[in-house]
Amino acid sequence: MKANCWMGKREMQVQEVDDPIIINPGDAIVRITSTAICGSDLHLYDGYVPTMVKGDIMGHEFMGEIVEVGPNVKRLRVGDRVVVPFTISCGGCAHCGRQQWSLCDNSNPKGWIAEKLMGYTPAGIYGYSHMTGGYAGGQAQYARVPFADHGPLVVENDLPDEKLLFLSDIFPTGYMAAENCAIEPGRSTVAVWGCGPVGQFAIRSAFLMGAPKVFAIDNVPERLAMAEAAGAIPIQDGDDVLETLRELTGGRGPDAAIDAVGMEAHGSTYDDVKQTLKLETDRGYVLRQAMRAVRKGGVLSIPGVYGGFVDKIPIGAIMNKAVTIKTGQTHMQRYMRHLLSLIEDGKIDPSFVITHRVPLSKAPEMYETFVEKRDGCIKVVLDPAA
Amino acid sequence: MALETQSAEQSAAPSRNQSSRAKIAVPGNRGVKVVRSCTVRKPAAELYQFWRSLENLTSVIKHPVSITRLSDTESHWKATAPGKTFVEWDAVIINDHPNELIAWRSKEGAEIPNAGTVRFEAAPGDEGTEVTVQLEYDAPGGRFAALIAKLTGEEPEQQVAEALRRFKALMEAGEIPSVEGQSAGGPQRELRRKERQQMQRKAAS
Numbered sequence A: 001m002k003a004n005c006w007m008g009k010r011e012m013q014v015q016e017v018d019d020p021i022i023i024n025p026g027d028a029i030v031r032i033t034s035t036a037i038c039g040s041d042l043h044l045y046d047g048y049v050p051t052m053v054k055g056d057i058m059g060h061e062f063m064g065e066i067v068e069v070g071p072n073v074k075r076l077r078v079g080d081r082v083v084v085p086f087t088i089s090c091g092g093c094a095h096c097g098r099q100q101w102s103l104c105d106n107s108n109p110k111g112w113i114a115e116k117l118m119g120y121t122p123a124g125i126y127g128y129s130h131m132t133g134g135y136a137g138g139q140a141q142y143a144r145v146p147f148a149d150h151g152p153l154v155v156e157n158d159l160p161d162e163k164l165l166f167l168s169d170i171f172p173t174g175y176m177a178a179e180n181c182a183i184e185p186g187r188s189t190v191a192v193w194g195c196g197p198v199g200q201f202a203i204r205s206a207f208l209m210g211a212p213k214v215f216a217i218d219n220v221p222e223r224l225a226m227a228e229a230a231g232a233i234p235i236q237d238g239d240d241v242l243e244t245l246r247e248l249t250g251g252r253g254p255d256a257a258i259d260a261v262g263m264e265a266h267g268s269t270y271d272d273v274k275q276t277l278k279l280e281t282d283r284g285y286v287l288r289q290a291m292r293a294v295r296k297g298g299v300l301s302i303p304g305v306y307g308g309f310v311d312k313i314p315i316g317a318i319m320n321k322a323v324t325i326k327t328g329q330t331h332m333q334r335y336m337r338h339l340l341s342l343i344e345d346g347k348i349d350p351s352f353v354i355t356h357r358v359p360l361s362k363a364p365e366m367y368e369t370f371v372e373k374r375d376g377c378i379k380v381v382l383d384p385a386a
Numbered sequence B: 001m002a003l004e005t006q007s008a009e010q011s012a013a014p015s016r017n018q019s020s021r022a023k024i025a026v027p028g029n030r031g032v033k034v035v036r037s038c039t040v041r042k043p044a045a046e047l048y049q050f051w052r053s054l055e056n057l058t059s060v061i062k063h064p065v066s067i068t069r070l071s072d073t074e075s076h077w078k079a080t081a082p083g084k085t086f087v088e089w090d091a092v093i094i095n096d097h098p099n100e101l102i103a104w105r106s107k108e109g110a111e112i113p114n115a116g117t118v119r120f121e122a123a124p125g126d127e128g129t130e131v132t133v134q135l136e137y138d139a140p141g142g143r144f145a146a147l148i149a150k151l152t153g154e155e156p157e158q159q160v161a162e163a164l165r166r167f168k169a170l171m172e173a174g175e176i177p178s179v180e181g182q183s184a185g186g187p188q189r190e191l192r193r194k195e196r197q198q199m200q201r202k203a204a205s
Helices: A041-045 A111-118 A161-168 A170-179 A197-208 A221-229 A241-248 A269-276 A285-293 A315-320 A332-344 A360-371 B044-052 B054-059 B143-152 B156-173 B186-204
Strands: A002-006 A012-016 A028-037 A061-069 A081-084 A142-145 A189-193 A213-218 A233-236 A256-259 A299-302 A324-327 A356-359 A380-383 B032-040 B065-069 B074-081 B084-097 B101-106 B114-122 B129-137
Touching (some): A028 A360, A161 A170, A189 A197, A197 A213, A197 A256, A285 A299, A356 A360, B032 B156, B044 B054, B044 B101, B044 B114, B044 B156, B054 B065, B054 B156, B129 B156
Parallel strands (some): A356 A380
Antiparallel strands (some): B074 B084, B084 B101, B114 B129
């Protein structure tokens, strides 16, 4: 089959690789009908996530059709149309039992790597470095899906892929980010840093939850325009964001701040230099700004991916303003079914975020377009059959 | 070096009191202990059943150690590499408190004396069972550690940690997560292919 492989920093290649096989009895094999490039894939592309190995198959947003199941798979059948969540969960551990799916104890076969860095390991993730298991990803024609009874969402409607594909990550991720803000309908204001795909879904989710005002902060005009189209108030990063937010909230500050940017924030020379010199692994510009801007007693919700360390964290602002921090990789299975029903009921059409539809073979050049934010690129969908 | 073992009565009263923990000491405290815990979301009885047949450990010890059953309390341990047996010994269960504790040790005359215990204690609330493994062997740099390091490239501590990780997955999820034999590109392709062939040979045999 064809698969998009990481071959080094800023080097992707679509290669011919062996088709996946059933390895464990709970596995299934999916023939992929649609797959996407995630903003968080850019952290791998740019070489900021350690433990990538040349030849790793990229991609954690995919859907398709079940073509084979292992002997222990009971819930899925060959022919089922499924959306695969990006985190892998065993279904049997205490965290899965508590719906903390992204904290699964048993799905990362290389847990010791994350344990060294973080103390304990999160769940395995498709195509997202060996720290999260080294699983082959879904920017390919087929993928192996471990613990298949506990992940894929079976879809029984005939909606097109492009309305369903983002149930694999960015819609639930934006939704959980908004849910973490504990929005009081009609009262809570929310500021979202980063108007990439996760930020766009966080904005729309905050409105669905009844937020009267959502502020969208970015420096890319077409992303701000997309946020504004959803009803958000756009704020150009580079203006005095804190001051602007204060004035737009009657001097109170937003009740919740969402960092939908993560480790590669732009705007701070200090972080650029330190990250380049490997004195910090992640750039904390947005995190610092959000911590200062959020209201007293407010919530900071972090769906943006961080990998390691950030310095100059204004912990004094967090402590003295009694700010609650909510974060984590998305507990996918908690949200997928409900969000599917929102799509089926026409409450949201996730395909609004797509700007580019290309064959899988074009993946390497689309990474470049996406990372450089050229050609208005916000979301790339890849067709593995083309 | 000989391993001495306290009697069953002394070492393992069925209580959660720390002082009642099994002690299997190397004389003069020259031995090395590895202790590692994990919590498994299953009842103690089920976990105890798995360990009571020590040969079941073959499925959770990643590197090539094969354990075969000799009798209800005795087993034969063999550390091998392809085509070669490095060392073997017989182990005997010397302490057995159903659903609470199992202790074993290598028999008199073993080339590399070693001993182990596993203890099962109820975790708070609905967390399941805390499983604590203690492995004891000769001094650092001694032959046991050297052997494990030679066979696996890892220290015994890591080996115990990995065995427990795999044990927990097998009990809770019914399988041990793996990416061996999966699809890969570039320089990984050949390695993954070899893993795949090994898996298929193993399945066929």
